[in-house]
Amino acid sequence: MADAIVVGVRLVRALGLVVGRVSRRVSAVITPLGWVMLFAVPIAFVLGYQLGWIELVAVGFAGSVLIVVAALYLIGRNAVRIELTVPHSRVVVGERATGVVTVTNPVRRRIAGVKVEVPIGTGLAELAMPSLDRGASSEHEFVVPTARRGILSIGPVRTVRADPVGLVRRELVWTGAVQLFVHPRTIGIPSTSTGFIRDLEGNPTRDISNSDVSFHALREYVPGDDRRYIHWKSTAKTGTYMVRQFEETRRSHLVIALSLATANYATDEEFEMAVSVAGSLGARAIRDARNVSVVVSEKTPEFAKRKVLAVRHLNTLTRTRLLDDLSVVEHAESALGILDVARVAADEVIGISVAFLVCGSLATPTELRAASTKFPPGVEVVAIVCDPETVPGLRRVAGLSVLTIGFLEDLQKSLARSAAA
Template sequence: MILALFVVFILALIFRQSALALLVATILVSLGMARLWQRWALRRVEYRRTLSQLRAFPGDELTLTITMTNRKLLPLAQVQVFDAIPNGITVVGAPVIFSGSRQVSIIRRSTGLRWYERVIWRYRLHCERRGAFRFGPAQVQSGDPFGLFRTAETFAADVTLLVYPKLLNLTDLGLPARDPLGLTRAAALVRDPLRVVGARDYTPSDPLKDVHWAATARTGTLQTRVYEPTTAHVLALVLDLDTFEFYFQGIDPELVEHLIGVTATLAHHSINAGHAVGLYVNGAPVEDEHLVRLPPGRSPNQLAQIMETLARLTAYSVLPVARLLRLITTDLHPGATIVLIGAVASEPVQAALLRLHELGFRIVWLFCGDRPPPPIPGVQSHWTPRRITDQQAINQSHTPGG
């Protein structure tokens, strides 16, 4: 088109058609300015998202603030914004459009930006479910004031919201609120493997994992760690994500969320009670290839780390839980309490629990299947079927550990 206009302009000059030459020259100058405007339209344009909070529970509401700034003298007559909101987060009171994949909803806005102007949009968001939600990307489109040329730029996702699992009432799970795992009925004093107070001579009955190698090197004879006695307990929460015995049967997403909610509830209660709590899952968080293995701890950050891990957890298992139960014994000492939260009572699972009991661990089985679990000698079983409603769930507004 520009080449054709240029040819017309030359012909108009040759045949001394001044009016036509002036008209064509005006059009060519306008097209050149429009092209330059389009090229510079989105340069030095900043786009930023912020959330009123980065941690939430299902049912919470928060504010998304979108700020767009034009940091140059060139004004923008029209700017169109298409920003992606992840599935599981609802925009309250604002029209949205859905993408073809249904994985995101799109906020669409249109505005103009003068030189060095900033516009701010605020949206109220509702958290529907547990998960790690990344906002974006956003596509911004603009061009010249005549609407002849358009340009677009994509602004990457820059903020992530973690929605923790629901915390449930212990009584609704069929567990006593004060001592849900019956820990006070265990030995009054247990040794705390997290606190070593000294060393003594090794005896054949001591496990090799208790050998104090530094003291052995110093004294020349085998030494064993001496642990501080405490009334606090060491708990290993083992979450089984399988909802059917065989993989080809698929998964039950609602049951998986119930299992995760039970695990979060026990972690929250046990750490607040002063116990050292660890988390082991036969699955992995989003964008992570490793199984969840958090050794027991009672630091202020332990609960936050457990809740964040559960928030990011995918709904798929990658390892049979019976094998996971055999692996975690290297992280624990005999006398620790292993709590299995699951919904599958297969023979390998029962055999693994019985073996752990024989190794000296205290075993608690929170079974969330449709039928009561089979009895296993030495294993304390609780049947907590999925019968929790959304109204019975406690949606905590504070962050873990607070």
């Protein structure tokens, strides 16, 4: 009895798996119109014969013929070979991007034309391929929309077999999906435009150090000074131990903080410009082999008890990886504003020499001044305000330079003016 129950349970479970698999495949093939027809035909026969309505019987037979014809369209498989080619894996927003679908007939007989569908992000490209003779192939180029930043998933390519009425639809997948990164637009910034950035090869700082490479002055020896820096000639002249004093030089560490808070931007155009500004600054710093950190606001999860004070560090190993990360950033209501981003960045990044705060026109001067105070003394803070409705300008307050740009191209001249100032 126990063995019989076990065998019965296993048979029921196996039957359930088979039925579930068949039902999923059937539901994927039959369209909503097809389901309506499957329910309408039996009802037409029953009502037609019971009520004596010849018209309903005729409708039932006509529907049966349509169902049989639709089922015949599902028989067989297109003997073709399909390839998807996307020439470039990364493009700049607005650039022309294309893909190519190649259909080849590998069999001896002639095959009829097929309908090919290529999903592109949330859109769909439909291609009608012609009939192909033995060994022939056909290429069809399609355009990929790149009006917005992001990662577009192209494919998989599928062929569609469907009846003329639309009762059934069978999709066959032939290729995998390809990802296309749409990068933000960036501009080239000369290294001289960041002349206020201090490092070992540039200008020394005004901070005094007991050991460095830039000589400043001599002073009397005090206990604890390194004897290696005693200046013996001056000591012999004065009769008192004299040690060298240096101006401190340090390797520059740039921080580019991008606010993702919707409250800091009046329009989406401002936000896109801010992303381009962050990408341009980061790409220039990476090219100059400088230490750079690019951080963006972290978002507070829904229903959280308190605001999440954190930032997300983007990949700055190469220019391409940085732009890949910037391709997917989006503003949000729950993201940290520029003040909180500056506060967290100042706490997490060590050795900052220059900080760029990138935001929109809705960030007030009071917020920007408060954000600049979050960084340690001696850090050069530059706030870049993206406002397409204003004239480019430069304002300087204590410890803060505010650059307002109306176009991305204004960034280069504005940075040069800031460096000169």
